[in-house]
Amino acid sequence: MPDISRIKALIFDLDGVLWRGQNPLPGVADIFRFLRQQSLPFVLATNNSTALPEKIQERMREMSVAVSLSEIVTSAQTTAIYLQQRFPAKTIIYSLGEIGLRAAILNAGFQLTDTANDAKAVVVGMDRALTWKKLTEAALAIQAGAVFISTNADTSFPLECGLAPGAGANLAALQATTGVAPINIGKPESYMFLQALKQLMVRAEEILVLGDRLETDILGAQRCNMATGLVLTGVTNREMLDHSQCHPDLVFDDLPHVLRALSGSES
């Protein structure tokens, strides 16, 4: 069990931790006010590739929390950095995803195509305008040899009323069709954690990662030697936790309990 008083920085997951669907979760403004008062740095790190970082910044502002763009890491941005390391500028890419992913790919100097022809990579995120035609183009490009890359493999996406299909559901369809497994960039892989680590300028063991998903947030943080806190306001409940092989260091009912632990009024 980590000594929470030795935590020097935090990494927050967003969906299921700070909000659920359109609804903010309780205690968001209070915990960030505390972090600013204590000069504790943080990064918001989301597997969700659909939103632009500016949109996340705006959403935080609506909850009375000011964050800079450098405090936001999305799987779309991290995927774009991966693409830059692997492909030359102007490489043609087929992307199944929303504006957050498409903008990240274009800003990184690549070209997007609407058909399978000439695509050197297929980059897949969550896409709420998904069609059979889009899946087919992606499958054809993969069969023609394009590298199959995913922003994240979350099978579901939490809404107020239940779970909707996430990026992982798209991956499952493409993998079933082509027999090819994607290279995943998002959590639990280490790319996003290492990017956050670089920005936080502390040692990995001094970081507390707060997330709602055991197989991404918690598992990925454990692989990077970071302390882990599961928050039960998202996709994981106590029963699921009891049956899991993955054990977070700390478990919190919600953000107010995280704040109490951080401020020393509860351990």
Ligand SMILES: [Mg+2]
């Ligand atoms: Mg989440």
